[in-house]
Amino acid sequence: MQNLDKIMKPRAIAVIGASTKAHTIGSDIMKRLQEYGFKGKIYPVNPKGGVIEGLQAYPTVLDVPGEVDLAIVVVNAKFVLSTIDQCHEKGVGGLCVISAGFKETGKDGAELEKALLEKVRAYGMRCVGPNCLGVVNTHPDIRMDGCFAESLPERGGIGFVSQSGALGGGILNILKDLNLGFAQFISIGNQADVNAETAIEYWENEDDVKQILLYMESIQNPANFRQLATRVSKKKPILALKAGRSAAGASAASSHTGSLAGADKAANALLAQSGVIREYSLENLFATAKVFANCPIPKGDRVAIITNSGGPGIMATDAVSEYGMKMAPLSDATKENLRSFLPAAASVKNPVDMIASAPIEHYKQTLETVLADDNVDMVIVIYLPFLGLKDIDVARAVMEIKAQHPEKPIVGVFMTKSEFFSQLSDMQVNVPFFMYAEQAADGLNRLNQQRVWNEKPIGTSPVFEVNRDRAREIIMQSASQGREQLTTRESIDVLDAYGIRVCRSGFAVNEDEAVAVADKVGYPVVMKMTSKTTSHKTDVGGVRVNIQNADDLRAQYRDLIAKLKEKNLLDGLEGVIIQEMVKGSREMVCGVATDPQYGHMVMFGLGGVFIEVMKDVTFRMAPLTDVDVDEMIRGVKAYKLLEGARGTTPAQMGQLKECLLRISQLVSDFPAITELDINPLIISEKNGEGIAVDGRIKVNLKKL
Amino acid sequence: MQNLDKIMKPRAIAVIGASTKAHTIGSDIMKRLQEYGFKGKIYPVNPKGGVIEGLQAYPTVLDVPGEVDLAIVVVNAKFVLSTIDQCHEKGVGGLCVISAGFKETGKDGAELEKALLEKVRAYGMRCVGPNCLGVVNTHPDIRMDGCFAESLPERGGIGFVSQSGALGGGILNILKDLNLGFAQFISIGNQADVNAETAIEYWENEDDVKQILLYMESIQNPANFRQLATRVSKKKPILALKAGRSAAGASAASSHTGSLAGADKAANALLAQSGVIREYSLENLFATAKVFANCPIPKGDRVAIITNSGGPGIMATDAVSEYGMKMAPLSDATKENLRSFLPAAASVKNPVDMIASAPIEHYKQTLETVLADDNVDMVIVIYLPFLGLKDIDVARAVMEIKAQHPEKPIVGVFMTKSEFFSQLSDMQVNVPFFMYAEQAADGLNRLNQQRVWNEKPIGTSPVFEVNRDRAREIIMQSASQGREQLTTRESIDVLDAYGIRVCRSGFAVNEDEAVAVADKVGYPVVMKMTSKTTSHKTDVGGVRVNIQNADDLRAQYRDLIAKLKEKNLLDGLEGVIIQEMVKGSREMVCGVATDPQYGHMVMFGLGGVFIEVMKDVTFRMAPLTDVDVDEMIRGVKAYKLLEGARGTTPAQMGQLKECLLRISQLVSDFPAITELDINPLIISEKNGEGIAVDGRIKVNLKKL
Known part of the structure; x- marks a missing residue:
């Protein structure tokens, strides 16, 4: 075309x-x-x-x-x-x-x-x-x-x-x-x-x-968008305001433009994976554009602040820290140099407070001195009006220094009359000026975000050897019986076919078989019912843990049958899965959800009873890259638990990453899979392996 | 004075x-x-x-x-x-x-x-x-x-x-x-x-x-500030920008509560308890002031949006939802009324899109119609410039309607030239106008916050009957030995003296005594060492759980002694606490930290291994009121767990609140207490009671 x-x-x-x-x-x-x-x-x-x-x-x-x-x-x-x-x-x-x-x-x-x-x-x-x-x-x-x-x-x-x-x-x-x-x-x-x-x-x-700005209510072809944006955002910044975030907003979007707005989590993941800087208001979108229009990408995240007044210096420091950037530690030479010309009451630590009497010459000299410091990657220059100094003159001085030192970002915070900004709008500028410190810090943060993105490898999606045929067979078997929801056994078997570490187990349809399987798996074991009609097993007492021996197993089995009979649920019962009892207190979750517009999104995070309460999960769109899975795992608060907090065995990070990549490969191979849950994925206390203890897979039969 | x-x-x-x-x-x-x-x-x-x-x-x-x-x-x-x-x-x-x-x-x-x-x-x-x-x-x-x-x-x-x-x-x-x-x-x-x-x-x-704005870097007398601000903020809004948030770094703290606390958390709690609206940038401070200067306090949180353009309507809807307000469901009568004069292409649902051709008359009529709807508490009016309509004329029309209907807040979003705002600054206005939808939503959210505060009772701090003398005795006993850190037993006994439900237990200094205590407490029991030198018990194997009988207990006791001897830690051992084994999977935490400037702050949240990972905790300054503790408990994500998610026994909320109030009373009675941790406070699966299973108290000897 x-x-x-x-x-x-x-x-x-x-x-x-x-x-x-x-x-x-x-x-x-x-x-x-x-x-x-x-x-x-x-x-x-x-x-x-x-x-x-x-x-x-x-x-x-x-x-x-x-x-x-x-x-x-x-x-x-x-x-x-x-x-x-x-x-x-x-x-x-x-x-x-x-x-x-x-x-x-x-x-x-x-x-x-x-x-x-x-x-x-x-x-x-x-x-x-x-x-x-x-x-x-x-x-x-x-x-x-x-x-x-x-x-x-x-x-x-x-x-x-x-x-x-x-x-x-x-x-x-x-x-x-x-x-x-x-x-x-x-x-x-x-x-x-x-x-x-x-x-x-x-x-x-x-x-x-030089930079691309997008106002979007929908993304037409997410996979194509991702591919293009990932490539182009490495060359020039792409900033996006994606509206229709809330459920209410999304319905407004569909009623107005006739376009379907998708789930915001998916959009968010997609934009992050594509290196697109997402803004949440037009004000921020333009503020960021202003910074990109006038600043190079910095070499690091260390910010120096120069001010003629303490309060705004403190506010800028707050904002720099809250955006996760660092306050640049000025070198001794810099401090000495500053001390040589600034008055005694000035502070030569970062933030550098030149005090209210600072003339233009001090602005220039301080800025040059700070820019020359190798510990400084970016600079915020703050000006508050005092009698005898004109804002526009100070701005001109800052722009003059910037012209001589184009290699580091400089942002101005001029807490002055709006006339100043009107004046600027008729001038050629090479420095972005804002009224408030937080806007400046926000802008520098975006520059830094672009730096991190530029430095990050694009990532690859490895292809693992898997038993695709077996997975297909299981899925088709379920489909042939008109079932969208695979049984636990089928689900686990599909995961197993894709090389995901599932816990050792076997299937049994009666008491004696159960004991035989348990002998092979080794005690202690867990017994789980598997049923075509009951998907929430725990609610009907269908999960029995820590079974120590054959007698115990027989007793539990009989009790289960009795309970199901009592509840009229015995008909759906396929049998029981006897599993190795995986020991570990850290329960994670991996899963896949499907958004009608965006497609498969893979989730990772804290599992167990905390999933819905803590919502400590990350999403990325499939197919995942090695970079994606690394970010997903590091992106949850529970990462500290995986690292081995409080004397627990550190998780095998490589194996966890592979697990996510294999899930991604599975849903890419079988687009008909609409839902997948591994919950819990227990981190084994023995060796830190992530072991899928329970699994659920749902398939859209129409897509097969 | x-x-x-x-x-x-x-x-x-x-x-x-x-x-x-x-x-x-x-x-x-x-x-x-x-x-x-x-x-x-x-x-x-x-x-x-x-x-x-x-x-x-x-x-x-x-x-x-x-x-x-x-x-x-x-x-x-x-x-x-x-x-x-x-x-x-x-x-x-x-x-x-x-x-x-x-x-x-x-x-x-x-x-x-x-x-x-x-x-x-x-x-x-x-x-x-x-x-x-x-x-x-x-x-x-x-x-x-x-x-x-x-x-x-x-x-x-x-x-x-x-x-x-x-x-x-x-x-x-x-x-x-x-x-x-x-x-x-x-x-x-x-x-x-x-x-x-x-x-x-x-x-x-x-x-x-009419309203009070504060720029503060410190609060001189927090208790006095709280008392005054709580009273005055009920009469007129108090907005504060408290700077120096990052300056006060987290000091090394030995307790869990201490490590999560900090000066800014204290400031935040203090301001929230005092009804002060905290802003994080001057821009927001002034934007909020502009809204309070021109709007009454609304009756509820339902917002209607009127616009002449879809995109900004969607952005405003996003912002309204993200601030937790509701999109007003317009009544059928309102919709019918709107339909009678707006063109067919207009949308009469909220957000009401009058489309680009909307003349001033439609702005007026639509605004009046929407204001008359009982389902509407606040209105955002959006204007984007189209050929043939002047921004200032539209603004005048909005202000005219506002003058006739002063009872509901109206905020304007005029995405137009800055000249418009300059023009306004020379006029008498009765409506706050902003450039961007998010600013308008932010402002309405603050009005709503003030409404919630105005409607909220100030709260009282009940005084419980406690055994203050016994608590004092225990604390002084520890102090007399030069110990700042109370032993686990002492800590639990102090909590017990203040009527906090601690788990049944007894102290033993040898094997036989341990068995005797266990007989009284009843099996299964937990055995915990108590030591003057070792504070992190789990790290040295000093906690043994689920001990089923006397034989088991004897074996565990002997093993503990052996382990301590091996690690040369036997000298500090005071003995062991034999506790009832409290069954419950929900581990909460309560605690107190002390900020040198702000004083005692009480914490509540999710405990166990999740404390420092999830940081799902809330803080309030002591003394706590009944309103404070209600907010603290509802303020954590784990509240859903307390309510009884996934078939667990709902927690006894009243008893939990009382626990926090009693802790507040304890530290008010003993200002020398600098740190207090109850971790875990287990929610009993039996009856939903919160039971303190472990406790640590630290005292500043100089303050005794």
């Missing part, structure tokens, strides 16, 4: 549905294109012909004299398909369909959108929209404002994709105040063809785009 | 150290007082006399012809004491000592400050400072700007106390942009006399002060 050049770098644009009528989209788009000084040709298209915004209008695109790269379509939805036919005939390569009346309106609209996409694909075109705000490219050779937003776009290094058209327009209003601007903007609307993934791929090699 | 009227509402001010020299504090203060139009008399005092800022200056305060209520002192620190003497002679009741050179400079300064305070107390004066920025009262009858900040203060309803002078100045710069203003401002500086507590008490009955 061709890239987006025809849309984003057109030599000529036809505005189909251009209009002379004020306050219509067909008029506004024409105005914007001209006002912003589009460098190519603009051809208004209107059945009535005439002159629109000073340009000759043509009855159809076919009447346009020159070649056309991009058609911006604003006609009524019912004319869109025939318009596309004409565009094809004319040789137009790119479409931006602003017209609404498609998927967002219901079933008929969805049909229309499907037909639109089929035409676009058949004709080998690319299409932005429908139901969108338009596209922007601020490159001086292009200067295309193909939007009907209130403001003209500012030039900058941001590539922005918005799933909400209105929001894209609102953002245009805000960016200038923040000294930010677009390189390119795509309002993807209903994203029939072009979506966030298309944009990420297109922008990968667009030097003009 | 007199109140602050002489300082905050002076009829005449002497500026001692007034100066004609530009850019000195003595000159700036004079300028500010005059520029802001102080309604009383101003007397410059300068040894040289002459005319300062157009006013006759006097050599000393004694030469001033009229009465003086407040002396603003800016002379060199060494002249401050004699100045105070003169002020006393003159009958001056209030001081505001701006001069630096006191405690902040070290030991000599601290001495000077002590002398200053002694004079102030002896003379019955009140004193703000030293080392401060000054005081402000914007009341039209006063109009005192006794500060040397860059900007003049705006009039408003905020009472602000700042421990950082510079910050106070910076804030003056910012507030105007936010449509906020001070009623009164006190820069407490070194807070020798007047501190945050004084201000809170003074402002309790100042009608001019």
Whole structure:
């Protein structure tokens, strides 16, 4: 499929549905294109012909004299398909369909959108929209404002994709105040063809785009998104605001754009695995963008703070610590150097308090001194207004030093009048300035997060030798009986086939067989019923532990049968599993859940009775890499327990990781598996092995 | 002690150290007082006399012809004491000592400050400072700007106390942009006399002060703060930014409770118990203040959202849910009503999406309709700019409706140019407007938090009948042997004396005694060594559980002795405790830690091996009230376990609460107790009782 050049770098644009009528989209788009000084040709298209915004209008695109790269379509939805036919005939390569009346309106609209996409694909075109705000490219050779937003776009290094058209327009209003601007903007609307993934791929090699910002309510193809974003985020930061997080939010998402928002945990895992920085508010999204626009990626996480006032220095220190970064330990040489020119009342430890009397010269000298310290990776410069010093002069001094020392991030905290920020918005800046210390620390934290991501290997998904045929056989056997839920025995056997360490066990259908199996497994044993009708075994007394000998086993077996008979549950009983009694107090859980949109997500964490209370679990989307499983295991609080707290045997981390990777391989091989639980996965006190003691697998029969 | 009227509402001010020299504090203060139009008399005092800022200056305060209520002192620190003497002679009741050179400079300064305070107390004066920025009262009858900040203060309803002078100045710069203003401002500086507590008490009955904002780096008298703030916060909101959170690092603590406690946990508990809303950034502090300044306290937590654009509606929904508020379920009548005038493409469910074409009339009508719904407690109104509608006109419409319906909070989210907010700052507003949805939701959440606090009873601390003498005897006995750490037996006995349910047990010093005790307690039993030298019993095999009979007990006893002998630990052995074996899988923890500044803090949470891994604990400062303990128990995730998850016996909540209250009483009666751990407090499977199975108490011998 061709890239987006025809849309984003057109030599000529036809505005189909251009209009002379004020306050219509067909008029506004024409105005914007001209006002912003589009460098190519603009051809208004209107059945009535005439002159629109000073340009000759043509009855159809076919009447346009020159070649056309991009058609911006604003006609009524019912004319869109025939318009596309004409565009094809004319040789137009790119479409931006602003017209609404498609998927967002219901079933008929969805049909229309499907037909639109089929035409676009058949004709080998690319299409932005429908139901969108338009596209922007601020490159001086292009200067295309193909939007009907209130403001003209500012030039900058941001590539922005918005799933909400209105929001894209609102953002245009805000960016200038923040000294930010677009390189390119795509309002993807209903994203029939072009979506966030298309944009990420297109922008990968667009030097003009320094960072990519996404506003998303859904992710169309999670696997593709992951693959692309993982690669591109290593080259330039990708920041995303994924809305529709709450259940209530998600339902709002589906009612509004007709797109299904998936489970937020899955989105979160997906974004983390893809190296995408997730923001939770537009304010933070832009603040982070401001920092990336003006700062290099740091070499480490040690922050120095320079201030002319104690209180804000303390607040910045609080924020730096809370974001998990370190306060840079200034070297003795640095401190001595600072002491040589700062007044006696100043503090030369980090945070460096130059006190209220600090003149501009002290700001410059202190900043240079601190930047020269190898212990310092990033700097926050704080200014509070005192009589006799002008904020903008201090800012200029900081930017001057930054220009001489571009290699370390510097962020300004200027707790001053909003006029200062208005002044800045009309200047060229090379330092991000904020009003509050927490914003600055937040920004540095994001730089640091990007550093960690850049340094992290992408990871690989090893393929283990497994007994796939056996697993298939078990699953098909269950399916052939119409059962979605595998029995415990079947589940354990599937896990075993995939090389997951399950506890030694055997199956028995009567008392004597049970004793025979126990003799092989070795006492003490656990006896568990297995049933086609009862899935919560403990609730019916179906699990008996610490059985010491054959007599004990016989007694327990008889008691179980009696209990089931009493409860009328005996019919479902398949038999009992006799298991080795695994000794260990640490109960973990591994599992797989399936989100209808995102697919398989693998879970790891603290198991037993604490699962639902503590929720100490991590998620990653399958397929897992070695890097993923390492992060999953380290990502739970219970990691300390695995390390061997309080004299317990340290868990075999490698074996645990392999267990997760094998689960990932299992669900990749069998996409029909919708649920999988290993709970508990007991960490053996003997050797730290993770042993699957109980397992449950559920399959979607329709997917087999 | 007199109140602050002489300082905050002076009829005449002497500026001692007034100066004609530009850019000195003595000159700036004079300028500010005059520029802001102080309604009383101003007397410059300068040894040289002459005319300062157009006013006759006097050599000393004694030469001033009229009465003086407040002396603003800016002379060199060494002249401050004699100045105070003169002020006393003159009958001056209030001081505001701006001069630096006191405690902040070290030991000599601290001495000077002590002398200053002694004079102030002896003379019955009140004193703000030293080392401060000054005081402000914007009341039209006063109009005192006794500060040397860059900007003049705006009039408003905020009472602000700042421990950082510079910050106070910076804030003056910012507030105007936010449509906020001070009623009164006190820069407490070194807070020798007047501190945050004084201000809170003074402002309790100042009608001019509608809300109290605090910037604090320390709390001087936590108990007094708690008492005052608890009372005053029921009348007007108190918001606090407590900085220096990370500064107080965790000191090495030997107990579990101690290792999880810390100064910031104490501050957090104290503020929560006092009804103070804690903010973590100035940005949030002011945003909350803006909401309180313009909104009533709501009747409930149900939020309706009105928007002209889907995306921001989704983001607002996300934020509302994440703050734990509810999306208001609009009534059928409301929906029908909305449907009658909104276009077909609009969504009349909450969030109400009026779509991009919404004219001002739809904003008004929709807002009125939603406000009339009894299911709605608060409203967020979102506006994104579209061609043809002016932001400020929409804002005016919202404010008009608000004026007619003052009973429910309305917050605006206007994602528009910063010029809009500049425009607002010159207007009278009655609705808080924000740029982003999250800020609006945050603000409503704070209103809701205040509602919950207002509705909550203050709580009482019941006094139980306990055996205080026995507890004292045990503690003194240990102290007489120079031991800070009580033995397990002593600890358990102290708890028992305070009516805390400890498990049945007895002490034995040899094998035969052990068997005799076990016969009384009843098998199965637990045997625990008790030693003066070894505090972590499990590490040396000093705990044996589930001992079934006398033979078993004898064997275990002999094995213990052998082990200790082997490790050369036999000398410290006092004997063994034979305990009833309490059956229950839920292990909780109760404890007390002591912060050098804040005093006793009581902890409750999940115990056992999970304490330090899960950190599922809550803290409250002693003395605890019935309300506190209820919140503590409900405040941990493990509460679900206590309720009886997965078929366990529900815990006796009343008995658990009493346990915490009795612990609180114990440490209140014995302030010398620095640490106390009950770990585990097992929830008995039999009847849900919480039973203290192990206890440790540590005492500060110097405090006895």
